[in-house]
Amino acid sequence: MVMLEVRELGHAYPDGHVALHDLSLKVAGGELVSIVGPSGCGKSTLLRCVAGLLRPVRGQVVLDGAPIVGVPDNLAVVFQDYSRSLYPWLSVRDNVALPLRRRGMGRAERRTVAVEALESVGLASAAGKHPWQLSGGMQQRVAIARALAYRPALLLMDEPFGSVDAQTREDLEDLLLRVRGGSGMTILLVTHDIDESVYVGDRVVVLSAAPGSVKADLPVELPAPREQIATRELPAFVRLRAEVGRLVRGQQTAQHP
């Protein structure tokens, strides 16, 4: 069932820069859709429109049948810059627990849910620490735990693993795949990393160069569970990665010479 529908979205910033043009996209409930495209093509602008943080000039975003006009209640966002998204004066546990006030949970319940979410990202022992006492990868796990604790129907991730080292990035990709299992969450993940888009995605949506619109929408038909080494060796993975790479670089694809 379609959960999220982006209809003929167009956006221009006040300085006249046209960031999105006639972008349409449907996402089913529970899908993980990777969004890639050349630098500056409007990926973050799209995510901000879906999050209700930016009002598009044209078109609309419809979530569960209702047009988005402000930030929806059942949504969480993870940005790349974890150092600015966590409150340095709060403990890790309190950072995760804070948004749960919007869920109407009492103090004790907020604490329990926060600790459970921290356990799911392997950080239960860091609950009492402050974000600045943790490594970058650990801070990003806290940001992910905060999003998960909120149990959003829709999770938006904007280059969430862009600021960590390669090994941590792989660990976080696997963490994302593990925690989404059975959660029913719908996820939009913006990434610059073509391998990552294929590895984690159920679909890869490639945006055109600015102004962004949907250039290709490719299903990822790879067996589950995905595994960092074995999955990336599969001929189907290698083919799809090459096709996405060509599309992002604006080259003809092998299938459509």
Ligand SMILES: Nc1ncnc2c1ncn2[C@@H]1O[C@H](COP(=O)(O)OP(=O)(O)OP(=O)(O)O)[C@@H](O)[C@H]1O
């Ligand atoms: N507040 C703003 N005012 C004017 N132009 C903006 C604003 N925010 C973004 N832009 C411009 O709109 C275009 C799209 O930006 P956006 O951040 O959505 O692209 P992106 O695909 O996420 O880029 P990147 O891949 O480099 O992160 C860029 O040219 C950017 O400079």
